[in-house]
Amino acid sequence: MIAKFTRKDFLEALFAQYYKEHRGFILVKSVKRGDPKMSTRYFPNIEILAKEHYGEERDVYFGICPRERMKAEKEHIHYLVALWADLDIGAEGHEDKRIFYEGPQQAAKAIRSFPRAPSIIVESGRGAHLYWLLKQVLEVTDIEKIEKVLRTISEHLQCDTDVNLDTVLRLPETVNTKVPGKPVNCDVKFINPNFRYTIQDFENLGQRIVAPPQPKPAPKPPQQVSASSFAEESPIEHRLSGSMAGASLEDSLVLDETIIDELIDDISMAATGVAESPEPPGEEEEYEAEVDSDIISAEPESEIVTTVISRKPAAHPLSTTTTSSILEKLSSSRTDVEIFLVGSDMVINGILLWNENGLIGVESGNDHYTIPLSSISFIRSKA
Structure with a gap:
């Protein structure tokens, strides 16, 4: 949690x-x-x-x-x-x-x-x-x-x-x-x-600042994220938003x-x-006291399950309950996952620990990441 x-x-x-x-x-x-x-x-x-x-x-x-x-x-x-x-x-x-x-x-x-x-x-x-x-x-x-x-x-x-x-x-x-x-x-x-x-x-x-449609890029080998990538960030930046590094400006300014x-x-x-x-x-x-003041679908591909996070509602979107249920199964079994980020060819390898309020927690070696679902393209895990 x-x-x-x-x-x-x-x-x-x-x-x-x-x-x-x-x-x-x-x-x-x-x-x-x-x-x-x-x-x-x-x-x-x-x-x-x-x-x-x-x-x-x-x-x-x-x-x-x-x-x-x-x-x-x-x-x-x-x-x-x-x-x-x-x-x-x-x-x-x-x-x-x-x-x-x-x-x-x-x-x-x-x-x-x-x-x-x-x-x-x-x-x-x-x-x-x-x-x-x-x-x-x-x-x-x-x-x-x-x-x-x-x-x-x-x-x-x-x-x-x-x-x-x-x-x-x-x-x-x-x-x-x-x-x-x-x-x-x-x-x-x-x-x-x-x-x-x-x-x-x-x-x-x-x-509103939104990401324009982009042509599908040619496949690239995933680039691993290391702890040194975030060495210059403050603790709050590292913990809350390290996963957004490499995303385009437009993507980084969209709140799902x-x-x-x-x-x-x-x-x-x-x-x-x-x-x-x-x-x-x-x-x-x-003083005078006057102050008041994603839709997720899972499809097997050999032994790999790909979890797709969509920014737009599908014709028959899964409910938020279904979304949470899929992520809950992955986190409860401490599943090893690969997380691909929107607008980037970077990927985070780690263990999915929790999901809550549109965020997920991932443990990657000695590092822990809190990642907004809106910044994730898809999640891949072993079936």
């Missing part, structure tokens, strides 16, 4: 590039529901914030843009690491909003139709936070231009939330207490740090519709039990 994406995975995806070159702070605000006082703290690195524990009574938010000083105002934001959007789902907790998505299916449809696939999806409790990672950490020279792009994204997705450079969103692995007596968890649902963009990709949102459906459908729409925990230490500063 796939391990959940952790807060540290999330923070590394957002801030690892920034901290390679800069020494700033991640702003975090937390508040008890109904308490007018909000605690504001500044974390100098990913590791400390990744370990920080917050109790179930607190709503916790972080600044997506790092600060160069321990100050919250926009003038202390010099760099941009990602773009973002905040989708509200369901009426509960959003009664004062003019616009929200009636249910997960509507939200999934909106995300699928958006021209740029998100790099990160976070379940915020009663909604979804989407992040689009930038190829390079961007120096902020024109705040108005960046905020215009953020508004363009929000309007395209019909988000009823004000967006500014100093926006804060919920921190994963904390609790949303917005509806009294019905706390729900905020968790990371998806990360792929290969999905990266420039800010210009969002200035004129047009058609099935994955989105499964991710969004899983968003909590009701109360979730959460464990009690002590409040974090730290001085309280007074």
Whole structure:
């Protein structure tokens, strides 16, 4: 079974590039529901914030843009690491909003139709936070231009939330207490740090980036993937997306519709039990508490079974249950498989360990890979 994406995975995806070159702070605000006082703290690195524990009574938010000083105002934001959007789902907790998505299916449809696939999806409790990672950490020279792009994204997705450079969103692995007596968890649902963009990709949102049809290439001997291929990647990149190396740009920017459906459908729409925990230490500063924020077929070929992952529905597609069942049989028997990647002649040899949420886990020697089904052309195994 796939391990959940952790807060540290999330923070590394957002801030690892920034901290390679800069020494700033991640702003975090937390508040008890109904308490007018909000605690504001500044974390100098990913590791400390990744370990920080917050109790179930607190709503916790972080600044997506790092600060160069321990100050919250926009003038202390010099760099941009990602773009973002905040989708509200369901009426509960959003009664004062003019616009929200009636249910997960509507939200999934909106995300699928958006021209740029998100790099990160976070379940915020009663909604979804989407992040689009930038190829390079961007120096902020024109705040108005960046905020215009953020508004363009929000309007395209019909988000009823004000967006500014100093926006804060919920921190994963904390609790949303917005509806009294019905706390729900905020968790990371998806990360792929290969999905990266420039800010210009969002200035004129047009058609969704998709891979154009390609002529069938002449057969080539498979190229083996070795651990050294990923020696320069960060741990999160190695673990989550090493399998996408060698794919074309278009392929790497396509998030399979099935994955989105499964991710969004899983968003909590009701109360979730959460464990009690002590409040974090730290001085309280007074603020106004206004923050709310494949289809698979198997055919024998001699002693080889080829599992085909299709991007488009077939005339009589197998159900998601059948898809999972086939992969479950392969993983339960720890079957040796060859995995061929879309848009590449590379192949990964290993043992299929698990499948969940449109992802599979493969052990190859000393390396472990988490591979999106959308990046796989087919899987071959011994019958």
